[in-house]
Amino acid sequence: MAEIYEGAVDKGLEGVVACTTGISSIVDATLCFRGYTIEDLAAHSTFEEVVYLLWYDRLPNEQEFKEFSSTLHKEMALRDDLVTQLSSLPRESVHPMSWLRTAVSMLALWDPDANGQDQQSRDRIALRLTAKVGSLVALFERLRQGKSYVSPNPEKSFAWNFLYMLTGAEPDAEVEKVFDTCLILHADHELNCSAFASRVTASSLSDIYSAIVSGIGALKGPLHGGANEQVMRTLIEIGTVEKAQEWVKNALANKEKVMGFGHRVYKNGDPRAKILQGMSASLTKKAGKPELYEMSKVIHETVVAEKGLLPNVDFYSATVYYSMGIPLDLYTPIFATSRVSGWLAHVFEQYSKNRIYRPRGHWIGKEGLKWSPLSNR
Numbered sequence: 001m002a003e004i005y006e007g008a009v010d011k012g013l014e015g016v017v018a019c020t021t022g023i024s025s026i027v028d029a030t031l032c033f034r035g036y037t038i039e040d041l042a043a044h045s046t047f048e049e050v051v052y053l054l055w056y057d058r059l060p061n062e063q064e065f066k067e068f069s070s071t072l073h074k075e076m077a078l079r080d081d082l083v084t085q086l087s088s089l090p091r092e093s094v095h096p097m098s099w100l101r102t103a104v105s106m107l108a109l110w111d112p113d114a115n116g117q118d119q120q121s122r123d124r125i126a127l128r129l130t131a132k133v134g135s136l137v138a139l140f141e142r143l144r145q146g147k148s149y150v151s152p153n154p155e156k157s158f159a160w161n162f163l164y165m166l167t168g169a170e171p172d173a174e175v176e177k178v179f180d181t182c183l184i185l186h187a188d189h190e191l192n193c194s195a196f197a198s199r200v201t202a203s204s205l206s207d208i209y210s211a212i213v214s215g216i217g218a219l220k221g222p223l224h225g226g227a228n229e230q231v232m233r234t235l236i237e238i239g240t241v242e243k244a245q246e247w248v249k250n251a252l253a254n255k256e257k258v259m260g261f262g263h264r265v266y267k268n269g270d271p272r273a274k275i276l277q278g279m280s281a282s283l284t285k286k287a288g289k290p291e292l293y294e295m296s297k298v299i300h301e302t303v304v305a306e307k308g309l310l311p312n313v314d315f316y317s318a319t320v321y322y323s324m325g326i327p328l329d330l331y332t333p334i335f336a337t338s339r340v341s342g343w344l345a346h347v348f349e350q351y352s353k354n355r356i357y358r359p360r361g362h363w364i365g366k367e368g369l370k371w372s373p374l375s376n377r
Contacts, residue, residue: 188342260315
């Protein structure tokens with residue numbers, strides 16, 4: 001008989017504790033990064049400061065913040081020869097996450113520290129990756145529009161530079177702040193699918209670039225990173241506030257999933273969604289599209305009334321990004337632009353107390369079969 005493993009499970013390892021971590025925690029409806037609530041960080045911090053916190057387990061002092069931010073902003077620039085090579089990659093009918101996955105892998109070929117295992121090399125790799133993933137996303141959009149690469153301004157913030165490199169226009173202060181907050185909200189989220197994928201790759205002591213490419217591959221899946229894009233497509237399909245409630249009821253009656261609701265861990269609401277809801281109300285009005293927020297609110301209230309499900313981070317982030325004029329299929333790459341900082345924190349933590357992941361499978365297949373010649377089958 002096959003050996004029976006106590007506690008063997010299917011269904012995505014739900015509830016299984018796979019490692020210890022000090023990076024981020026979820027308790028009921030409270031999300032913390034290194035002990036700080038997401039509400040506190042979203043209200044008072046910057047993305048640069050949160051990245052430092054995730055990597056070094058503390059907030060930087062003034063001098064550390066200045067030096068870290070300055071280096072990060074300078075690293076956002078892409079070398080001319082790299083831009084030339086990236087410009088040769090296919091773009092037509094290519095999923096942006098597929099392009100990003102390849103582009104990040106290519107970055108390693110230009111990085112002299114790519115296979116370095118000492119802490120100094122790892123720190124330099126982390127800064128380059130966090131700086132350049134956003135630059136790659138912006139470059140992809142510029143290339144497919146037939147436009148030229150826009151160089152970053154090292155005197156400006158990460159959020160400002162991403163929006164500038166994407167559009168070629170300087171963002172105003174409110175949009176910069178909103179986008180910076182979005183980056184903070186998406187930076188990490190405990191042992192999610194892509195963070196776990198990065199940790200599994202790192203556990204073999206593979207290089208950091210390989211671990212981050214694993215994270216990108218996991219995030220590409222629509223069950224993880226693509227939900228906010230689907231939320232926006234739903235809103236466009238519905239079209240008007242008046243049609244929203246009927247659309248939701250019909251979808252639920254037909255057993256169709258309404259994207260942007262429910263969460264594997266949060267049962268009493270996603271704290272990030274509450275922050276994004278206020279941002280959506282403000283930004284849709286600023287963009288002259290308040291009906292998008294009103295439609296979202298009707299969908300929100302209807303799903304809660306009909307199914308008892310609350311919105312997650314994807315639901316209101318969709319209208320926030322749309323109000324900024326960001327193309328729908330870039331929502332997941334922007335998720336990666338932020339989440340790479342969290343993946344790197346997980347990779348560092350994995351390296352620091354490593355044991356290669358090697359789970360077992362509970363056997364449910366056939367037993368006792370004997371080979372026979374082809375003529376007898």
